Amino acid sequence: MMQTHFDAIVVGAGPAGVSAALTLRARNKSVLMCYSDQGALKTAHRVDNYPGMPRMPGEEMLRIFHAQCEEAGVVMYPHAVRQMLPMGDTVSVMAGEELFTASCAILCVGVVRQSRIPGETEYVGRGVSYCATCDGMFYRGKKIAVISAYHEGVEECNFLASLAGETCYFSEKKHDRAGLADNVLVMDGRVTEILGDGKHVTSVRAGDEEFPVDGVFILRPATPPDQMIPGLALEDGAIWTDEGFATNLPGVFAAGDCTGMPYQAPVAAGQGNAAALSAVRFLDQK
Amino acid sequence: MMQTHFDAIVVGAGPAGVSAALTLRARNKSVLMCYSDQGALKTAHRVDNYPGMPRMPGEEMLRIFHAQCEEAGVVMYPHAVRQMLPMGDTVSVMAGEELFTASCAILCVGVVRQSRIPGETEYVGRGVSYCATCDGMFYRGKKIAVISAYHEGVEECNFLASLAGETCYFSEKKHDRAGLADNVLVMDGRVTEILGDGKHVTSVRAGDEEFPVDGVFILRPATPPDQMIPGLALEDGAIWTDEGFATNLPGVFAAGDCTGMPYQAPVAAGQGNAAALSAVRFLDQK
Numbered sequence: 001m002m003q004t005h006f007d008a009i010v011v012g013a014g015p016a017g018v019s020a021a022l023t024l025r026a027r028n029k030s031v032l033m034c035y036s037d038q039g040a041l042k043t044a045h046r047v048d049n050y051p052g053m054p055r056m057p058g059e060e061m062l063r064i065f066h067a068q069c070e071e072a073g074v075v076m077y078p079h080a081v082r083q084m085l086p087m088g089d090t091v092s093v094m095a096g097e098e099l100f101t102a103s104c105a106i107l108c109v110g111v112v113r114q115s116r117i118p119g120e121t122e123y124v125g126r127g128v129s130y131c132a133t134c135d136g137m138f139y140r141g142k143k144i145a146v147i148s149a150y151h152e153g154v155e156e157c158n159f160l161a162s163l164a165g166e167t168c169y170f171s172e173k174k175h176d177r178a179g180l181a182d183n184v185l186v187m188d189g190r191v192t193e194i195l196g197d198g199k200h201v202t203s204v205r206a207g208d209e210e211f212p213v214d215g216v217f218i219l220r221p222a223t224p225p226d227q228m229i230p231g232l233a234l235e236d237g238a239i240w241t242d243e244g245f246a247t248n249l250p251g252v253f254a255a256g257d258c259t260g261m262p263y264q265a266p267v268a269a270g271q272g273n274a275a276a277l278s279a280v281r282f283l284d285q286k
Numbered sequence: 287m288m289q290t291h292f293d294a295i296v297v298g299a300g301p302a303g304v305s306a307a308l309t310l311r312a313r314n315k316s317v318l319m320c321y322s323d324q325g326a327l328k329t330a331h332r333v334d335n336y337p338g339m340p341r342m343p344g345e346e347m348l349r350i351f352h353a354q355c356e357e358a359g360v361v362m363y364p365h366a367v368r369q370m371l372p373m374g375d376t377v378s379v380m381a382g383e384e385l386f387t388a389s390c391a392i393l394c395v396g397v398v399r400q401s402r403i404p405g406e407t408e409y410v411g412r413g414v415s416y417c418a419t420c421d422g423m424f425y426r427g428k429k430i431a432v433i434s435a436y437h438e439g440v441e442e443c444n445f446l447a448s449l450a451g452e453t454c455y456f457s458e459k460k461h462d463r464a465g466l467a468d469n470v471l472v473m474d475g476r477v478t479e480i481l482g483d484g485k486h487v488t489s490v491r492a493g494d495e496e497f498p499v500d501g502v503f504i505l506r507p508a509t510p511p512d513q514m515i516p517g518l519a520l521e522d523g524a525i526w527t528d529e530g531f532a533t534n535l536p537g538v539f540a541a542g543d544c545t546g547m548p549y550q551a552p553v554a555a556g557q558g559n560a561a562a563l564s565a566v567r568f569l570d571q572k
Contacts, residue, residue, distance in 0.1 A: 022334065022336075048312045050338065051308060052336065052347065054358075264556075264559050264560070264563070266305050266556050270553040270554070270557060272337075273553050274548055277548050
């Protein structure tokens with residue numbers, strides 16, 4: 001069975017996350033790294049200004065980074081974090097299909113460039129959910145829409161369909177939908193609006209049609225951090241941190257692109273290192 | 287003949303300086319890097335937490351860093367900066383035996399751990415100098431003490447002896463003194479105090495003896511930054527910078543250990559990158 005409690009959970013496996021994880025390991029902390037197969041560095045054709053890795057494609061840098069993490073004893077869990085909840089002494093983390101706890105967390109989630117569906121932000125927590133495992137039970141016997149942007153959404157949708165009375169699957173982006181359960185209705189159009197009565201979701205619009213639903217699950221490979229963690233403070237669209245890379249939530253730190261410009265691999269790595277040292281101080285004071 | 291004007295001069299060749307220089311070159315700026323053969327990283331037995339360079343001795347990291355700088359077109363000048371003067375539009379820099387100018391400067395000088403001689407700080411600019419080339423002419427025909435910590439001091443002392451009336455050479459640390467000119471008096475003891483009348487240096491004390499002098503030249507491989515640049519603001523012993531790594535002096539930026547804790551290679555590299563981007567903005571606004 002997989003270990004489920006860690007000293008620290010690092011969300012994201014770009015330069016910030018890797019640097020944070022390596023520094024935590026150097027200080028002998030147990031580290032879980034959760035990440036989706038994305039990120040700005042992966043798409044970089046070549047990085048010229050990273051000290052120690054001359055003229056290297058971003059994808060190759062990441063390959064080296066991740067091998068280094070594995071060798072250092074970081075537990076790598078290549079699944080997106082759906083939801084995170086600071087619970088006082090620990091942080092609870094839903095990632096992939098697992099629930100983990102950690103004594104602290106470092107968010108290194110990069111910039112999540114994501115257009116939201118009109119109505120989405122307005123109804124978060126009032127019918128809009130990003131976490132099937134977290135909120136599925138609330139929709140037992142109800143009618144739900146699943147809006148999925150990737151293949152991993154299929155499995156989650158099947159879990160939801162085992163609870164819900166009726167499940168409609170909308171694709172937000174083109175992806176492989178093989179494996180969807182028989183009781184899932186596969187829809188053709190894209191959802192262009194989430195509608196409600198001001199208090200709760202009532203329907204979704206796709207093309208010219210409106211579909212009445214009780215809830216909407218939006219499944220995307222990366223979740224914007226303020227959706228991932230309730231109460232996380234942003235500033236100008238980036239995660240707010242103090243000088244030591246602590247967020248407004250106790251035990252939650254952040255580093256790299258998600259904390260703002262400049263978006264540079266060495267800057268992210270430096271911040272990840274500094275955030276990890278702050279996290280170590282936080283852990284040792286407990 | 288060596289190029290003497292650059293878009294930017296980077297002082298120091300540790301992770302911060304290397305990162306700054308690479309980013310400046312990536313933005314197509316001409317870069318001179320001045321450095322002495324020192325620094326915290328060089329003495330690091332092994333660094334475990336630098337992303338991309340697994341478990342590497344500090345010295346090997348530096349070798350790779352410097353090769354990368356050379357390949358990127360950074361002009362490497364392995365000599366210590368003795369003095370720096372922001373002149374409005376340019377920064378003048380005395381390094382080794384050369385005078386350079388640059389449109390901006392980035393200080394990445396690390397932590398200069400240095401005990402000062404009693405009286406030294408008190409009489410800087412009033413008889414105590416760190417730069418033979420800058421201040422030698424003021425002592426034409428006078429009596430001076432040279433306090434040297436390393437072999438490079440020999441050549442500087444010979445230059446001073448060609449101007450001064452009488453030159454005494456004191457060693458601050460053991461080093462090779464071969465090559466000292468015949469008209470230099472080699473002294474045995476260590477200088478334990480620099481004395482003055484409150485306005486100007488009057489003598490140095492070594493052992494039980496006091497030697498009347500008009501000036502004192504202190505020659506060490508690394509000069510603390512506030513001695514290197516008149517008017518540079520410090521805070522808690524580190525160089526003060528704003529969030530963009532600008533110091534209090536226009537066109538002068540700073541990054542890495544010299545700006546304060548934590549002393550970590552990835553943090554330094556990240557700050558060097560960010561400081562370089564600020565410097566690029568400064569250059570482009572000119």
